[in-house]
Amino acid sequence: MAYLLKGVSILGGTPTDLHIADGVISDKAEKGAEVIDATGLVALPGLVDVHTHLREPGREDAETVETGSRAAALGGYTAVCAMANTSPVADTAGVVEQVWRLGREAGLVDVQPIGAVTVGLAGKQMAELGAMATSAANVRIFSDDGFCVADPKLMRRALEYVKAFDGVIAQHAEEPRLTEGAQMHEGEVSTRLGLTGWPAVAEEAIIARDVLLAEHVGSRLHVCHVSTAGSVEVLRQAKARGVRVTAEVTPHHLLLTDELAAGYDPVFKVNPPLRTAADVAALRQALLDGVIDVVATDHAPHAVQDKECEWSYARPGMLGLETALPIVLSVFGEKWDLIADRMSIAPARIAGLAGHGGDLTTAGTPANLTLVDPTARQVVDPAGLASRSRNTPYAGMTLPGRIVATFLRGEATVLDGKAVK
Ligand SMILES: NC(=O)N[C@@H](CC(=O)O)C(=O)O
Numbered sequence: 267m268a269y270l271l272k273g274v275s276i277l278g279g280t281p282t283d284l285h286i287a288d289g290v291i292s293d294k295a296e297k298g299a300e301v302i303d304a305t306g307l308v309a310l311p312g313l314v315d316v317h318t319h320l321r322e323p324g325r326e327d328a329e330t331v332e333t334g335s336r337a338a339a340l341g342g343y344t345a346v347c348a349m350a351n352t353s354p355v356a357d358t359a360g361v362v363e364q365v366w367r368l369g370r371e372a373g374l375v376d377v378q379p380i381g382a383v384t385v386g387l388a389g390k391q392m393a394e395l396g397a398m399a400t401s402a403a404n405v406r407i408f409s410d411d412g413f414c415v416a417d418p419k420l421m422r423r424a425l426e427y428v429k430a431f432d433g434v435i436a437q438h439a440e441e442p443r444l445t446e447g448a449q450m451h452e453g454e455v456s457t458r459l460g461l462t463g464w465p466a467v468a469e470e471a472i473i474a475r476d477v478l479l480a481e482h483v484g485s486r487l488h489v490c491h492v493s494t495a496g497s498v499e500v501l502r503q504a505k506a507r508g509v510r511v512t513a514e515v516t517p518h519h520l521l522l523t524d525e526l527a528a529g530y531d532p533v534f535k536v537n538p539p540l541r542t543a544a545d546v547a548a549l550r551q552a553l554l555d556g557v558i559d560v561v562a563t564d565h566a567p568h569a570v571q572d573k574e575c576e577w578s579y580a581r582p583g584m585l586g587l588e589t590a591l592p593i594v595l596s597v598f599g600e601k602w603d604l605i606a607d608r609m610s611i612a613p614a615r616i617a618g619l620a621g622h623g624g625d626l627t628t629a630g631t632p633a634n635l636t637l638v639d640p641t642a643r644q645v646v647d648p649a650g651l652a653s654r655s656r657n658t659p660y661a662g663m664t665l666p667g668r669i670v671a672t673f674l675r676g677e678a679t680v681l682d683g684k685a686v687k
Contacts, residue, residue, distance in 0.1 A: 267677060268296035274304035274637065276626050278602040284309060284626065286633040289676035293629035302681075304637060307670055310606050312344025312634035313591065314613035314622050316407065316436070317490060317514060317562035319583070320346075320377070322368060323361070324353025329567040329654045331368035331377060334587070337565070337653040339374045339679040341587040342636035342669040345614065345622045346375055346565075350382040351412040357382035357393035359401035366403035374679045374687070378617055381405040383424050383435060387413050392424060399431045406618045409436035411490055412537075414472055416442050421476060425485035434486040434512075434616065437476055439497070440538065444468035449578055451524040451539040459527060461577070464539050466494040473497050477504035477511050488616060489513040491564050493538040495548035502557045512616050514562035515549050517593035518584055518659060522546075526659070532573050532580030533659050536566070539582075550597060553608060560613045563590045567655030585658045588651050591638065592665035600640055621675075633676035642668035652685060 271284040285292040285299065315338065321329040329337075331348070338346050348365050350356035356365060362379040369377020381398035385391045387410045398405040408428060415421045415437060424435050445468045450456050452463020473489055477500065480487035492498065492513045504511050518536060523543050526534040534540060552558040566583025573580050594605060606623075614623030624631035646663050648656040672680040679686055 268299035270299040270301045271304040274307055274309045276309045277606055278308055286676050290633050291629055291631045307637045307639055309626055310636050311610040311623050312636050313342045313609045315343055315346040315563050316613045316617050318346040318348055318565045320348045328569045332372040333654040335372040335374035336685050337587040339672045340652050340685055342591050342672055343375050344634040344674050345619050347378045347380050347617050349411050350380050355382050355386050357385050359397040362398050362403040362405050363401050379403045380407045380409050383408045383410045383415050389416055395427055406433050407436050411438045414438050414440040422479050425480055426483045429485050434488045436488040436490050438490050439469045439472035441468040441471050450527045451541050455524045466496050469494055470496040470500055473500045477509050481509045487511045491516050491538055493519045493541050495545050498548045498552040498557055512559040514560045515558045516564045517590045519549055520597050521593055530577045532577050533657055535580050535582050536584050537582035561594055561608050563587050567653050568657050573657045585653050589660050592667040595667040596665055633673050635673050637671040639668045639670050644668055
């Protein structure tokens with residue numbers, strides 16, 4: 267299939283014609299190419315999410331690789347990294363290969379499995395990292411996300427181990443003793459509501475420890491869902507010293523605050539919790555500065571019974587894939603170079619996904635891209651989402667930026683704002 271995107275603006279530049287043929291960007295017109303009128307549309311390299319929960323195997327009632335892939339494509343993504351906290355846990359070559367195969371069968375985005383750091387995410391014994399790395403799934407990111415690798419000796423060994431294949435440990439930074447029973451951010455609002463607090467220092471202490479460990483062993487560390495101003499300062503100092511650390515922030519931590527817990531609606535319960543307006547401001551600045559490298563969704567679908575219940579019983583987590591770009595656009599405006607770097611180029615580099623985050627002006631680049639109408643406004647309707655779950659914190663909000671089309675290796679996965687399959 268060949269396409270001609272007529273009058274498209276690549277990263278907000280002067281309108282031009284973009285040719286796609288044989289899976290790549292082409293420098294010449296192809297006979298019989300399907301013409302898409304792209305006047306007013308912006309082309310971005312396909313978005314890449316380094317932190318997605320797809321729930322398969324085990325919780326197919328909340329999401330499957332296929333439904334999550336469809337949500338991703340509709341959100342402008344061409345690749346997602348699937349977190350390991352499935353059931354069974356993705357801690358063996360067998361499970362990561364299963365997820366990878368399901369992703370290929372769905373064929374809507376590249377699904378790159380993340381492997382667990384420890385067996386069963388239990389934090390006791392290192393999983394078979396080497397076997398996962400050399401499996402067909404070619405795992406490079408390892409994470410116990412949902413849980414912190416709290417044991418410093420185990421963390422050190424894991425960091426050392428992945429050096430052999432240029433892997434990276436993605437840490438869920440949460441000191442477990444400091445967050446026992448935690449329900450929301452520890453601060454004024456938690457005191458007022460009488461909910462047990464999750465103090466900022468529980469995140470900052472682990473990041474501080476881990477950057478020192480990564481520095482000591484000369485290995486790569488990635489910090490998941492950074493949520494506090496203090497964490498930003500720890501990262502800023504570590505990067506200034508040359509530590510090999512990268513970090514992500516979620517769309518929800520760039521927009522929402524702990525005040526939302528006041529209504530006790532569990533849709534706003536998430537881990538790490540929503541923080542204060544001062545934290546939100548620091549995270550925004552850190553993304554602009556590059557102290558935080560990427561926006562990652564932490565797309566965390568949950569079944570109705572796990573969310574529509576009492577706050578303290580609800581699972582933490584929010585949907586993210588279908589709203590990430592609109593949220594980032596609403597926060598930063600049309601900063602296309604920033605958006606392309608933080609949502610595609612840098613995440614592709616961190617995850618080692620060659621072929622994603624490429625230069626759309628160069629012929630031969632794999633045609634992984636998305637077309638956005640920045641002027642369109644859409645009201646978020648949970649019932650209209652492609653995800654199998656409904657736990658979006660943005661219901662009823664009007665957001666800018668409609669994803670019009672997405673292409674994976676030159677094949678449309680989304681056209682006219684609708685999934686092709
Ligand atoms: N981010 C979340 O709030 N939830 C994650 C895991 C976790 O980090 O707790 C999930 O898998 O649901």
